[in-house]
Amino acid sequence: MEQNFQTSFIPQKPIVKERTSSSQPVSIFLIISLFVLFAVLLATGGLYFYKGVMKNNITEMEKTLNLAKNRFEPAKIAELQVLDKRLRASSEILSKHIATTPIFSALEKLTMKTVRYTDFSYELGTEKNAPVKVKMSGQAIGYRSIALQSDLFSKNKNFIDPVFSNLTLDNNGSVIFDLEFSVDPSFVNYKQTLLTES
Numbered sequence: 001m002e003q004n005f006q007t008s009f010i011p012q013k014p015i016v017k018e019r020t021s022s023s024q025p026v027s028i029f030l031i032i033s034l035f036v037l038f039a040v041l042l043a044t045g046g047l048y049f050y051k052g053v054m055k056n057n058i059t060e061m062e063k064t065l066n067l068a069k070n071r072f073e074p075a076k077i078a079e080l081q082v083l084d085k086r087l088r089a090s091s092e093i094l095s096k097h098i099a100t101t102p103i104f105s106a107l108e109k110l111t112m113k114t115v116r117y118t119d120f121s122y123e124l125g126t127e128k129n130a131p132v133k134v135k136m137s138g139q140a141i142g143y144r145s146i147a148l149q150s151d152l153f154s155k156n157k158n159f160i161d162p163v164f165s166n167l168t169l170d171n172n173g174s175v176i177f178d179l180e181f182s183v184d185p186s187f188v189n190y191k192q193t194l195l196t197e198s
Contacts, residue, residue: 097190098124103134103183106159110152114145122183131160131182139174143167146177153179158187 100122111117119137124130140146146164153162162181170176 094190098132098188099190100188102158102187103132106156110149110156112145112149112152114141115139115149117179125185129185131185132188133182134180136179137177138179139170139176141174143175146175153181158184160184 103122107117115138117136117138119135121135123133123135125132140149146167150162150164153159160182162179164177164179166176166178168176
């Protein structure tokens, strides 16, 4: 009797077990974190590229600026800056300068023929736009001349609060007086004087 033996050692069925893959759901947090990661990587790469572009732009702008500077003469620019400082200083000095000639011109027009002045002095105020205080002494032919002169002073808008005082008679019969008044600072401003004269 013949027996059927199998002499092959190679198995006929596969030995490896088939694994079944179980699918797990993908978490939304994983998707968001991957999105954020890619966004950060893209932003970092973009910023790195932008930084390089900006460095190149700055370098080119510096070259252009240096070329423009060299077109102008640096010595001429320094000279013009000094001139500008001088002009500003002279403008400031001019705006603060006082001219007494308008006072004398106004006195010439206001003073009657029967009155003459023997002494004149003035004081500048320490504050900005402070009135100029004027003190004068003089002689007049009689008290009536002083009264009329006082009336003329009060009509002048540039002379503020004129006061005649210390009225006394001298040996010749003339009246000696002192006069004090203030002057509007704009009236004696040198710059304004120049503008009105031209």
